[in-house]
Amino acid sequence: MALLEVKDLSVFYGVIQALKGISFEVNEGEIVTLIGANGAGKTTTMQSVIGLIPAQSGTVVYDGQDITKLPCHKIVHLGMSQVPEGRRIFQELTVYENLVMGAYSVKNKSGFKDDIDRIYTRFPRLAERKNQIAGTLSGGEQQMLAMGRALMSHPKLLMLDEPSMGLSPLLVDQVFEIIKDINKDGTTILLVEQNAGKSLAISDRAYVLETGSIVLTGTGAELAASDEVKKAYLGG
Amino acid sequence: MKLIETLISGLSMGSTYAMIALGYTMVYGIAKMLNFAHGDVIMVGGYMIFVTLSATGNPLLGLLAAVLFCVVLGVTIEKVAYKPLRGASPLAVLITAIGVSKLLQSTAQVVFGTAQKMVNVGDLGYLSWNGLTVQISTLVTLGCSMVLMVALSLFVKYTRTGRAMIAVSEDRGAAQLMGINVNKIIMITFAIGSALAAFAGLFMLMKSPSLTNTLGAMPGIKAFTAAVIGGIGSIPGAMLGGLLMGVVEAISLTVPAIAPYTDAIEFIILIVILLVRPTGILGKKRREKV
Numbered sequence: 001m002a003l004l005e006v007k008d009l010s011v012f013y014g015v016i017q018a019l020k021g022i023s024f025e026v027n028e029g030e031i032v033t034l035i036g037a038n039g040a041g042k043t044t045t046m047q048s049v050i051g052l053i054p055a056q057s058g059t060v061v062y063d064g065q066d067i068t069k070l071p072c073h074k075i076v077h078l079g080m081s082q083v084p085e086g087r088r089i090f091q092e093l094t095v096y097e098n099l100v101m102g103a104y105s106v107k108n109k110s111g112f113k114d115d116i117d118r119i120y121t122r123f124p125r126l127a128e129r130k131n132q133i134a135g136t137l138s139g140g141e142q143q144m145l146a147m148g149r150a151l152m153s154h155p156k157l158l159m160l161d162e163p164s165m166g167l168s169p170l171l172v173d174q175v176f177e178i179i180k181d182i183n184k185d186g187t188t189i190l191l192v193e194q195n196a197g198k199s200l201a202i203s204d205r206a207y208v209l210e211t212g213s214i215v216l217t218g219t220g221a222e223l224a225a226s227d228e229v230k231k232a233y234l235g236g
Numbered sequence: 237m238k239l240i241e242t243l244i245s246g247l248s249m250g251s252t253y254a255m256i257a258l259g260y261t262m263v264y265g266i267a268k269m270l271n272f273a274h275g276d277v278i279m280v281g282g283y284m285i286f287v288t289l290s291a292t293g294n295p296l297l298g299l300l301a302a303v304l305f306c307v308v309l310g311v312t313i314e315k316v317a318y319k320p321l322r323g324a325s326p327l328a329v330l331i332t333a334i335g336v337s338k339l340l341q342s343t344a345q346v347v348f349g350t351a352q353k354m355v356n357v358g359d360l361g362y363l364s365w366n367g368l369t370v371q372i373s374t375l376v377t378l379g380c381s382m383v384l385m386v387a388l389s390l391f392v393k394y395t396r397t398g399r400a401m402i403a404v405s406e407d408r409g410a411a412q413l414m415g416i417n418v419n420k421i422i423m424i425t426f427a428i429g430s431a432l433a434a435f436a437g438l439f440m441l442m443k444s445p446s447l448t449n450t451l452g453a454m455p456g457i458k459a460f461t462a463a464v465i466g467g468i469g470s471i472p473g474a475m476l477g478g479l480l481m482g483v484v485e486a487i488s489l490t491v492p493a494i495a496p497y498t499d500a501i502e503f504i505i506l507i508v509i510l511l512v513r514p515t516g517i518l519g520k521k522r523r524e525k526v
Contacts, residue, residue: 052409076415088410090403092520101403104396105415153415 002061003028003157003188004049009058011041011048018044020212021058026157031179031189033199033220035233036209042192043085045209046161049190050082051075063156077105081155085162085192087146091135095126098134098145102152119148122178140171147178151187158182159190164198176202196233200224208233237367242486248374249443250482251381255436256459257466257474258388259429265405265469266425269329273313273336275456277430280340281306281437282447283348286355295357295438302434310430311423319419344449353447357438373442384435385475388428392471397424405469458485458499461506467519476517480505 004026011019019041026032034042047053049060051072060068067075090098099119103112120127123144129137134145143163150158160179164172176198183189183202193199200206203220208229216228223229256278263271284305285298292298317336321329360372392398403411404421412418433452440455441447458481466477481502488498509517 050413052412071417072412073415073417076413082413084410084413088407088413090406090410092406093402097399101399101411101414104400104403149414 001028002026003063004190005059005061006045006049007059007061009045009048009060010056011044011053012056018212019048019055022209022212022214023058024207024214024217026188026190027204028156028188029183029186030204031183031191031202031220033191033193033203033206034209035193035196035199035206035223035229037232038194039211040209041212042209043161044212046082046085046159046190046192050080050159073105076153079154079156080159081150081153081157082159083143083146083150083161083163085165087142089134089137089142089145089149091133093134094131095134095137095145096130098149099126099152102149105153115152115154119151122151122181123148139166140168140174143167143171143175144178147175147182151182155187157188157190159192161192162194163191164193164195172198196229197224200229238490240368241370242490243483244370244378245374246483246486247479248378248381248439248482249485250462250479251378251385252436252439252443252478253455253459253462253481254385254475254478255381255432255439256455257463257478258385258471259433260460261463261466261468261470261474262401262425262429264463265471266401267314267318267422268408269318269326270333270460271313271318271426271429272330272333272456272460273340274429274433275452275459276337276340276344277306277310277313277433278437278440278452278455279344279447279449280309281434282355282441282451283344283353284434285357285438285441286348286353286447289355289357298357299434299438302437303431306430306434306437307427310426310433314423314426319422341449341453348449350448354445355441355447356445357442377439377442380435381439384432388432389471397421401425454499458502461503465506465509465516467516469520470516470518473516473518 002025007023008021009019010017010021022045034045036042048055051070055068059066062078062080090101099116103115125141126144126148129141137145163175167175172195179189179191180202191199200220200223206218206220206223207214208216216223259274260271263269281302284302288298288301289295313336317332318329321332360376363370363372392401400411400416400421403414403416404418408418440451459478462477462481463474465480466473484502484505485498488501489495494501
């Protein structure tokens with residue numbers, strides 16, 4: 001069953017059309033990736049789906065509900081969470097306080113302690129640095145914190161925008177392992193990546209986005225084997 | 237003894253500036269705009285105290301009426317004048333704020349006339365101790381402001397709404413991704429700022445009873461200066477900047493040679509501090525990390 005269904009989504013920045021009516025879906029339990037070059041519209045797609053930027057036309061249906069016109073904070077309360085591009089953790093707050101912010105949309109606070117422990121278990125580095133000001137963390141640690149923060153709200157759908165950006169190869173591998181783990185624990189994942197090779201390897205399905213349109217779709221393995229993808233995104 | 241008296245009166249005036257500066261700095265931090273109508277909310281609060289005092293003779297009722305009216309006024313201004321301009325150019329918002337300021341001043345003039353009103357909130361008398369003479373109203377101002385500032389600091393640090401305010405001021409988009417309703421947080425910020433402005437109105441009338449429609453103009457500018465000196469956007473910065481401003485003013489007023497230049501001295505301090513620390517004393521330097 002489709003957890004997220006995007007139909008003919010169009011987004012304009014002024015007169016420039018960033019998304020030209022794209023359609024895709026994410027089924028429950030899947031890892032779905034949008035790959036594409038810089039400026040293809042990946043981040044726009046992510047921000048539009050979660051209500052940060054308005055769509056001019058098209059519909060976004062999440063969990064059976066039309067959320068196209070909903071503001072971001074209401075969509076988050078429905079169980080969608082996003083690790084934004086550039087992580088955007090709260091630099092002035094401590095690691096712990098960032099995680100507290102992540103639980104903002106959770107009404108029942110009784111599970112808070114367990115949730116924090118669960119995040120500290122998944123990201124031991126965050127436990128070590130829980131009282132450190134988040135802005136002083138390394139890039140990799142900030143990525144872990146952004147992921148931990150997004151998980152605090154128990155999302156059904158977790159969206160990750162370029163989680164591997166700016167990380168060392170070792171950390172990139174670690175981030176993709178963690179994404180696989182999160183998915184195995186039952187969270188559906190929508191991933192946006194420039195690192196096509198690594199993301200296709202863990203994806204059930206993927207879409208290729210080019211200048212605001214979806215030009216190709218298939219399973220992760222199919223796309224990884226496709227000549228077009230190889231030529232454009234895998235350096236082959 | 238004279239010095240201590242001067243310091244106490246300076247801290248008292250400064251805490252009034254701090255009350256006002258908090259409104260500027262919180263709105264700037266959270267809504268990313270300069271609300272130049274903020275000073276005039278103090279004036280409206282002053283007139284509410286005047287009206288209630290004339291009717292009931294009770295200054296506390298006057299304060300209550302002023303706080304309630306200013307909160308409604310502040311929230312309404314935000315909703316009607318500023319909210320439609322979310323995302324508009326900062327210049328458009330600034331011009332609108334100045335327009336709101338003029339609107340409030342003119343409305344007060346139409347309703348209450350141009351003649352100044354004398355508002356006697358009641359003489360609390362003096363306190364004398366070992367040759368030290370202090371007006372009790374000065375101590376009340378200082379005490380009330382301190383309580384309000386501590387309460388505000390605790391609210392911001394330890395409540396869900398307060399933390400949401402910090403999050404919105406740091407990164408509005410990321411705050412929305414946490415599920416925070418930014419419009420609601422901005423509304424609450426205006427409500428708190430306006431309530432503090434009403435308190436400032438009472439404190440000013442306790443210090444000097446004359447009330448005109450420009451009551452808030454000069455203190456508004458000075459408190460804004462204090463907020464910038466402390467680091468605009470920073471709550472402790474506004475408190476520190478306000479107190480500093482008041483103490484400098486009080487000391488300057490006791491030295492006959494420089495007393496006439498007191499206002500100029502305060503703005504010179506602003507310039508010097510900004511030359512040394514462009515973000516203000518406690519202003520945030522944006523850390524970037526990749």
